[in-house]
Amino acid sequence: MDSNSSSSSSVSGTLILIAGLLREPAGTRPLVFTVVLFFYSVALVGNLLLCAAIYRDVRLHRPMFILLANLAISDIVGCSATLPRIMHDLVAPNLISVGECITQMLAIQFYRALECYVLTAMALDRYAAICRPLHYHAVVTNGRAAAANAAVVVVSALLVSVLLILTSRLNFYNCDRPKAVYAAQCDNVQLLNFACSDGTANNVYGLVLTSCTVGLSLAAVSFSYASIIYECRFRGTSRDTAASKGHQKAMQTCVTHLLVLAVFYLPVLFLVTYNRVDKYLPIPDAARQLLGGLFYLAPPALNPIIYGVRTKEIRKAMLRILCCKFGRDSVTPGDEGH
Template identity: 30%
Template sequence: MENATAVTLLTLSGLDFTLEHKIILFLLTLLWYLIIVLGNVTIIVVIIQDKNLHEPMYIYLCNLCINALYGTIGFYPKFLLDLLSSHIISYAGCMLQGFVIHSSVCSDFSILTLMAYDRYVAICQPLVYHSFMTKQRVTIFVFLSWLLPLYCMFMNTATLLGSRLCGSHIKRIYCVNWMVVTLTCSPPKANTGVAYFNILFYFGHFLLILWSYVYLIRTCLVYTENWGKFTQTCLPHLISLITYSITVLFDVLYMRFGSQNVSQHLNNFMAMEFLLIPPAVNPFVYGFKLTKIQFNCKFILTIIH
């Protein structure tokens, strides 16, 4: 049992490729990461440089893109390095990676919740929208959408610090707190308690999104002239929300109920879907659907050419 306290290095054993396949995967992953960075940075720059886009909806969108960069930087650089070297990560590094990825996922949901509520106020209560969504209130909402996820995931991670490990192999391509818990000699009860609190907290987010869309659809059925605004601004949000929900659900199902009968490659894909699809898809969904974003993107491309 003394050896359990000496475990300071962990092995990410999810990668099982030949050298040739690793090189191909490295190039494809690097290309995909560059697409993610380029797409999100473009949306961020467009919103920051155009004062006409300094409205709540676009401010939330800007933060969604910033969060995508934050979350992916916790995965892609390390994954690319692992493809070219050993799959070793320090215990502290593992905790940090898990914290960054999980807090990004939670912040995504918080920002998507804000965007849903913003659309509810804009379409269902248009007369009070500007008096309610003031700069001060939007700043507070954005601040909380970052602070609360960071705090929730910090508490979740803190409960694992100092835990004695009885294993060093994580069957994933990146660190996940739940997988670290399975390596501890005695899983901390506090971690379970914090996890249940976080689930309840974000279930409240889900209820707020559901409530917002129930009223949005009901309002659009009564006042049909609102359908245009709904499809223009809510459809991209719905696509982002559905994409996010499906990819995160796949990861949760695999993490909790993963089967040994499924190939490791399929497991890896299920585990990283939320790091692959939403960060790349969101900028293009909003870029194509929102007229103001689309116009500014075309303007930037014209300047470049």
């Protein structure tokens, strides 16, 4: 922690010290900056490429890929809300204004809610495709997938708007509480620690928000994949060989989604849990910062790689864009072998 940062923080009550950064020793800052820049570049390029591939290739104009495009947009929001600011704080005084801190906290909450709901929609899509195959194409259409994308954006924005209203009522000025965020980014729990007014409503709503996003999402995802496993492992054994092989192939496609779920939910569960019990189970700062950083480093960077490597249609579409081949063969449905 820099001495000039500490003095600046004490002089101005409107500035917050970002203390949870790997700034010390100072000689490691270029390395940390390079690592963060690498992850941000991979996340930005990978997700933009994924969106472009889905938009340009009509073979990818299907419900699952429409939902995946929204997941990529969510990842761009998440990494852009955190990583550029972290890089700034590594090369400049690590101070942030109250308004900027609140804005970042809201953006991160929006990212978390949006990512949870999109992953839930994708899990339900896999459930419908595998457990209700005869009704899938009649029920799950491109229009309904687009409507689901719009709905999760609206619901996420409404949930975060309530948190904005509650936070705007808090007094962060004219008080002598130490203003320091012991993480690489601002969050609701950290903000309440140096607010001068009562933050009980914010704390309660934070729990409600977590329940409505992470809790409901995990419940829906667990139901979907429990049903899929039952369908493929138990009911599928009593069916003909062709149906059994179809279920095996469907299970293989679900592995990709399960990897994406693990990459997102494991860091989220760590953050949600540790923010509530950090006083009772302290861990080294460096380890806590690295584990917490996985929330906004791993999913945005790894999701497009996972889908690009494991999904043939996306891999081919991405390669066509990278090779600058946008001729008739890249949009003609009859070309692709499955």
